[in-house]
Amino acid sequence: MLSSQILVRPRQHVSATAARSASSYARKPASRAATKMRLRKESSQIEANLSFLLPTTLVAPPLWRYPRQPSKFVHMLWLHLKARFDALKSLIGFKVMSAPKPLMSRPKFKAQRASAIPTAKALHVQMSEAFAAGDRETLRSICSTELHRSLVEAIDARPRGVRTEWELVKYDKTWYYPRLADWRVAILPNKTGGMTTVKQAVVSISSVQRIARYDDTKGGAKIKGSERVRHLLEHIVLQAEINDKTYEHGPWILWGTIPESTYESHLQELADSEVAFTENQKHARS
Numbered sequence: 441m442l443s444s445q446i447l448v449r450p451r452q453h454v455s456a457t458a459a460r461s462a463s464s465y466a467r468k469p470a471s472r473a474a475t476k477m478r479l480r481k482e483s484s485q486i487e488a489n490l491s492f493l494l495p496t497t498l499v500a501p502p503l504w505r506y507p508r509q510p511s512k513f514v515h516m517l518w519l520h521l522k523a524r525f526d527a528l529k530s531l532i533g534f535k536v537m538s539a540p541k542p543l544m545s546r547p548k549f550k551a552q553r554a555s556a557i558p559t560a561k562a563l564h565v566q567m568s569e570a571f572a573a574g575d576r577e578t579l580r581s582i583c584s585t586e587l588h589r590s591l592v593e594a595i596d597a598r599p600r601g602v603r604t605e606w607e608l609v610k611y612d613k614t615w616y617y618p619r620l621a622d623w624r625v626a627i628l629p630n631k632t633g634g635m636t637t638v639k640q641a642v643v644s645i646s647s648v649q650r651i652a653r654y655d656d657t658k659g660g661a662k663i664k665g666s667e668r669v670r671h672l673l674e675h676i677v678l679q680a681e682i683n684d685k686t687y688e689h690g691p692w693i694l695w696g697t698i699p700e701s702t703y704e705s706h707l708q709e710l711a712d713s714e715v716a717f718t719e720n721q722k723h724a725r726s
Contacts (some may be wrong), residue, residue: 494628494640495713498523499621499675499700507703516703519710527624534625534637538687548687551625553641557618559692560643560676565608567694571595572606572651584679587696601657609648612671617646621675625682637682639689642698646673675700 500520506513531551536542538549563582570578574595579588598604611617622642627635653666677695682688701709 493677493695493698494624494626494638494679495716496523496526496706496709497622497624497640497642497677497698498706498709499642499644499698501700501702502616505700512703516706519706523622527622531623531625534627549682550687551623551639552689553620553623556620556623556641556678556692557643560641560678561618561645563678563692563694564645564674564676567591568606568608568649572604574598574604582694584693584695587694601655602663603654603656603660605652605654607650609650609669611645611647613646613673617644617673619644635684637684639680639682640695641678641692642675643678644673644675646671648672 498520500516500523503517506516535547535549535551539545539547567579567582569575570582571591571594576592576595579591583591620641621644623640625637625639627637629635648669648671650667650669652668653663654660655663674697676697678692679695680689680692683690699705
Protein backbone atom coordinates (compact mmCIF):
# COMPACT_ATOMS: atom_id res chain seq x y z
CA MET A 441 0.00 0.00 0.00
CA LEU A 442 3.07 2.21 0.19
CA SER A 443 3.83 2.03 -3.50
CA SER A 444 3.13 5.72 -4.12
CA GLN A 445 4.85 6.99 -0.98
CA ILE A 446 8.27 7.84 -2.39
CA LEU A 447 9.60 10.45 -0.02
CA VAL A 448 12.31 13.09 -0.09
CA ARG A 449 15.83 11.67 -0.05
CA PRO A 450 18.25 14.26 1.41
CA ARG A 451 21.87 13.12 1.12
CA GLN A 452 24.14 13.50 4.14
CA HIS A 453 27.16 11.38 3.18
CA VAL A 454 28.94 10.35 0.02
CA SER A 455 31.05 7.84 -1.85
CA ALA A 456 33.27 10.07 -3.94
CA THR A 457 35.44 7.23 -5.23
CA ALA A 458 32.47 5.36 -6.64
CA ALA A 459 31.17 8.55 -8.21
CA ARG A 460 34.45 9.18 -9.97
CA SER A 461 34.63 5.60 -11.26
CA ALA A 462 31.13 6.03 -12.72
CA SER A 463 31.91 9.18 -14.65
CA SER A 464 33.37 7.49 -17.71
CA TYR A 465 30.20 5.44 -18.26
CA ALA A 466 27.49 7.93 -17.45
CA ARG A 467 25.77 10.58 -19.42
CA LYS A 468 26.70 13.99 -18.04
CA PRO A 469 24.71 14.45 -14.79
CA ALA A 470 22.93 17.62 -13.81
CA SER A 471 25.23 20.64 -13.36
CA ARG A 472 26.93 21.01 -9.98
CA ALA A 473 25.10 24.29 -9.35
CA ALA A 474 21.72 22.70 -10.05
CA THR A 475 22.59 19.70 -7.90
CA LYS A 476 23.72 21.92 -5.01
CA MET A 477 20.48 23.90 -5.19
CA ARG A 478 18.41 20.71 -5.19
CA LEU A 479 20.36 19.25 -2.28
CA ARG A 480 19.87 22.43 -0.23
CA LYS A 481 16.14 22.35 -0.94
CA GLU A 482 15.92 18.68 0.05
CA SER A 483 17.97 19.21 3.21
CA SER A 484 15.67 22.01 4.35
CA GLN A 485 12.84 19.45 4.51
CA ILE A 486 14.52 17.33 7.19
CA GLU A 487 12.59 17.86 10.41
CA ALA A 488 13.44 14.86 12.57
CA ASN A 489 15.82 11.98 12.95
CA LEU A 490 15.14 8.98 10.74
CA SER A 491 13.26 11.07 8.16
CA PHE A 492 15.93 10.76 5.49
CA LEU A 493 17.19 7.89 3.38
CA LEU A 494 20.79 6.79 3.97
CA PRO A 495 22.97 7.88 1.05
CA THR A 496 23.67 5.57 -1.90
CA THR A 497 20.99 3.09 -0.83
CA LEU A 498 20.77 0.60 -3.68
CA VAL A 499 17.87 -1.65 -4.64
CA ALA A 500 19.59 -3.50 -7.44
CA PRO A 501 17.40 -4.95 -10.19
CA PRO A 502 17.53 -8.67 -11.01
CA LEU A 503 20.18 -9.53 -13.58
CA TRP A 504 17.55 -9.88 -16.31
CA ARG A 505 16.68 -6.19 -15.87
CA TYR A 506 20.27 -4.96 -16.07
CA PRO A 507 21.20 -2.73 -19.04
CA ARG A 508 21.54 -4.71 -22.26
CA GLN A 509 24.65 -2.84 -23.40
CA PRO A 510 27.63 -5.01 -22.32
CA SER A 511 29.72 -2.17 -20.86
CA LYS A 512 26.78 -0.88 -18.82
CA PHE A 513 25.84 -4.40 -17.72
CA VAL A 514 29.35 -5.05 -16.39
CA HIS A 515 29.55 -1.63 -14.76
CA MET A 516 26.15 -2.04 -13.08
CA LEU A 517 27.27 -5.41 -11.72
CA TRP A 518 30.47 -3.81 -10.44
CA LEU A 519 28.53 -0.99 -8.75
CA HIS A 520 26.21 -3.54 -7.15
CA LEU A 521 29.06 -5.65 -5.80
CA LYS A 522 30.96 -2.57 -4.63
CA ALA A 523 27.89 -1.26 -2.78
CA ARG A 524 27.54 -4.61 -1.00
CA PHE A 525 31.24 -4.63 -0.12
CA ASP A 526 31.13 -1.04 1.18
CA ALA A 527 28.08 -1.84 3.33
CA LEU A 528 29.78 -4.95 4.73
CA LYS A 529 32.97 -3.00 5.42
CA SER A 530 31.01 -0.34 7.33
CA LEU A 531 29.21 -3.04 9.32
CA ILE A 532 32.46 -4.77 10.28
CA GLY A 533 34.05 -1.45 11.23
CA PHE A 534 31.08 -0.54 13.41
CA LYS A 535 31.10 -3.94 15.13
CA VAL A 536 34.81 -3.55 15.89
CA MET A 537 34.21 -0.05 17.24
CA SER A 538 31.45 -1.35 19.53
CA ALA A 539 33.78 -3.77 21.29
CA PRO A 540 34.95 -2.55 24.74
CA LYS A 541 38.46 -3.68 23.77
CA PRO A 542 38.76 -3.80 19.97
CA LEU A 543 39.91 -7.19 18.67
CA MET A 544 40.07 -8.51 22.25
CA SER A 545 36.42 -8.56 23.37
CA ARG A 546 33.06 -9.43 21.88
CA PRO A 547 31.32 -6.55 20.01
CA LYS A 548 28.25 -5.09 21.70
CA PHE A 549 26.51 -4.34 18.41
CA LYS A 550 24.29 -7.08 16.99
CA ALA A 551 23.23 -6.59 13.38
CA GLN A 552 20.12 -8.78 13.65
CA ARG A 553 19.69 -8.85 9.89
CA ALA A 554 17.41 -11.88 10.09
CA SER A 555 14.75 -9.83 11.88
CA ALA A 556 14.40 -7.32 9.04
CA ILE A 557 12.12 -9.38 6.77
CA PRO A 558 9.54 -10.52 9.36
CA THR A 559 9.53 -7.02 10.87
CA ALA A 560 8.96 -5.41 7.47
CA LYS A 561 6.07 -7.80 6.72
CA ALA A 562 4.43 -7.12 10.08
CA LEU A 563 4.83 -3.33 9.89
CA HIS A 564 3.63 -3.27 6.28
CA VAL A 565 0.37 -4.99 7.27
CA GLN A 566 0.00 -2.87 10.41
CA MET A 567 0.54 0.35 8.47
CA SER A 568 -1.83 -0.62 5.66
CA GLU A 569 -4.60 -1.59 8.08
CA ALA A 570 -4.11 1.57 10.14
CA PHE A 571 -4.17 3.73 7.01
CA ALA A 572 -7.39 2.09 5.82
CA ALA A 573 -8.98 2.54 9.26
CA GLY A 574 -7.75 6.12 9.62
CA ASP A 575 -5.81 5.20 12.78
CA ARG A 576 -3.52 8.22 13.09
CA GLU A 577 -1.95 7.20 16.40
CA THR A 578 -0.80 3.82 15.12
CA LEU A 579 0.66 5.49 12.05
CA ARG A 580 2.47 7.99 14.28
CA SER A 581 4.05 5.18 16.31
CA ILE A 582 5.36 3.13 13.38
CA CYS A 583 6.08 5.68 10.63
CA SER A 584 8.72 8.35 10.08
CA THR A 585 7.66 11.98 10.47
CA GLU A 586 7.25 12.60 6.75
CA LEU A 587 5.50 9.32 5.96
CA HIS A 588 3.10 9.85 8.87
CA ARG A 589 2.29 13.34 7.64
CA SER A 590 1.62 12.23 4.05
CA LEU A 591 -0.64 9.38 5.17
CA VAL A 592 -2.61 11.60 7.56
CA GLU A 593 -3.08 14.17 4.80
CA ALA A 594 -4.47 11.41 2.56
CA ILE A 595 -6.81 10.30 5.36
CA ASP A 596 -8.04 13.86 5.90
CA ALA A 597 -8.72 14.22 2.18
CA ARG A 598 -11.22 11.35 2.15
CA PRO A 599 -14.88 12.28 1.68
CA ARG A 600 -16.85 12.34 4.92
CA GLY A 601 -18.65 9.06 5.61
CA VAL A 602 -16.46 7.02 3.28
CA ARG A 603 -14.71 4.02 4.85
CA THR A 604 -11.77 2.14 3.33
CA GLU A 605 -11.12 -1.58 3.68
CA TRP A 606 -7.71 -3.14 2.96
CA GLU A 607 -6.80 -6.82 2.77
CA LEU A 608 -3.56 -8.67 2.14
CA VAL A 609 -4.77 -11.44 -0.17
CA LYS A 610 -1.47 -13.30 -0.39
CA TYR A 611 2.26 -12.95 -0.84
CA ASP A 612 3.30 -13.34 -4.45
CA LYS A 613 6.40 -14.68 -6.25
CA THR A 614 7.50 -16.40 -3.06
CA TRP A 615 10.35 -18.13 -4.92
CA TYR A 616 12.17 -14.76 -4.86
CA TYR A 617 10.35 -12.49 -2.39
CA PRO A 618 10.40 -11.27 0.30
CA ARG A 619 14.11 -10.55 0.22
CA LEU A 620 16.56 -8.21 1.94
CA ALA A 621 17.50 -5.84 -0.88
CA ASP A 622 19.80 -3.55 1.11
CA TRP A 623 21.17 -3.37 4.65
CA ARG A 624 23.55 -0.78 6.05
CA VAL A 625 24.63 1.17 9.10
CA ALA A 626 25.90 4.74 9.08
CA ILE A 627 27.08 7.42 11.50
CA LEU A 628 25.72 10.79 10.38
CA PRO A 629 25.73 14.36 11.69
CA ASN A 630 22.43 15.52 13.15
CA LYS A 631 20.86 18.97 13.38
CA THR A 632 22.02 19.57 16.98
CA GLY A 633 25.67 19.24 16.04
CA GLY A 634 26.18 15.72 17.40
CA MET A 635 26.23 12.39 15.61
CA THR A 636 23.48 9.84 15.08
CA THR A 637 23.98 6.18 14.25
CA VAL A 638 21.28 4.63 12.10
CA LYS A 639 20.78 1.16 10.72
CA GLN A 640 18.59 0.74 7.68
CA ALA A 641 17.08 -2.21 5.87
CA VAL A 642 15.27 -2.30 2.55
CA VAL A 643 12.97 -5.30 2.21
CA SER A 644 11.35 -6.15 -1.12
CA ILE A 645 7.86 -7.62 -0.79
CA SER A 646 5.67 -8.89 -3.63
CA SER A 647 2.01 -9.25 -2.72
CA VAL A 648 -1.57 -9.23 -3.91
CA GLN A 649 -3.68 -6.62 -2.10
CA ARG A 650 -7.36 -5.79 -2.18
CA ILE A 651 -8.79 -2.36 -1.41
CA ALA A 652 -12.42 -1.24 -1.42
CA ARG A 653 -14.42 1.76 -0.22
CA TYR A 654 -17.80 1.84 1.51
CA ASP A 655 -20.29 4.67 1.97
CA ASP A 656 -21.52 4.63 5.57
CA THR A 657 -24.05 7.36 4.77
CA LYS A 658 -25.81 4.75 2.62
CA GLY A 659 -25.82 1.89 5.08
CA GLY A 660 -22.24 0.83 4.40
CA ALA A 661 -22.84 0.02 0.74
CA LYS A 662 -19.74 -0.70 -1.32
CA ILE A 663 -18.98 2.19 -3.66
CA LYS A 664 -19.36 0.97 -7.22
CA GLY A 665 -16.04 0.51 -8.98
CA SER A 666 -14.00 1.14 -5.83
CA GLU A 667 -12.80 -2.43 -5.29
CA ARG A 668 -9.41 -3.15 -6.77
CA VAL A 669 -7.07 -6.13 -6.53
CA ARG A 670 -3.48 -5.18 -7.22
CA HIS A 671 -0.22 -7.09 -7.62
CA LEU A 672 2.43 -4.89 -6.01
CA LEU A 673 6.19 -5.06 -5.63
CA GLU A 674 7.23 -2.71 -2.83
CA HIS A 675 10.73 -1.92 -1.60
CA ILE A 676 10.05 -1.02 2.01
CA VAL A 677 12.59 1.01 3.99
CA LEU A 678 12.98 0.38 7.72
CA GLN A 679 15.19 2.45 9.98
CA ALA A 680 16.24 2.28 13.63
CA GLU A 681 18.45 4.53 15.71
CA ILE A 682 21.36 2.92 17.58
CA ASN A 683 22.35 3.99 21.09
CA ASP A 684 25.97 5.17 20.96
CA LYS A 685 26.73 3.76 24.43
CA THR A 686 24.89 0.45 24.63
CA TYR A 687 24.86 -0.17 20.85
CA GLU A 688 21.31 -1.46 21.11
CA HIS A 689 18.85 -0.26 18.49
CA GLY A 690 15.48 1.31 19.06
CA PRO A 691 12.29 0.10 17.39
CA TRP A 692 12.19 -0.24 13.63
CA ILE A 693 10.05 2.38 11.94
CA LEU A 694 8.72 2.63 8.39
CA TRP A 695 10.46 5.33 6.35
CA GLY A 696 8.46 4.65 3.18
CA THR A 697 9.24 2.96 -0.11
CA ILE A 698 11.77 3.58 -2.85
CA PRO A 699 11.85 2.50 -6.49
CA GLU A 700 14.16 -0.14 -7.86
CA SER A 701 17.47 1.44 -8.82
CA THR A 702 18.34 1.82 -12.48
CA TYR A 703 21.80 2.25 -13.94
CA GLU A 704 21.19 5.95 -14.59
CA SER A 705 19.50 6.67 -11.25
CA HIS A 706 22.32 5.09 -9.26
CA LEU A 707 24.95 7.05 -11.17
CA GLN A 708 23.03 10.24 -10.38
CA GLU A 709 22.86 9.18 -6.72
CA LEU A 710 26.63 8.75 -6.63
CA ALA A 711 27.14 12.13 -8.31
CA ASP A 712 24.81 13.81 -5.82
CA SER A 713 26.69 12.20 -2.96
CA GLU A 714 30.00 13.52 -4.25
CA VAL A 715 28.59 17.05 -4.33
CA ALA A 716 27.14 16.66 -0.83
CA PHE A 717 30.49 15.39 0.48
CA THR A 718 32.29 18.39 -1.00
CA GLU A 719 29.76 20.76 0.57
CA ASN A 720 30.12 19.08 3.97
CA GLN A 721 33.90 19.34 3.77
CA LYS A 722 33.66 23.06 3.03
CA HIS A 723 31.32 23.61 5.99
CA ALA A 724 33.63 21.62 8.27
CA ARG A 725 36.61 23.80 7.34
CA SER A 726 34.72 27.11 7.68
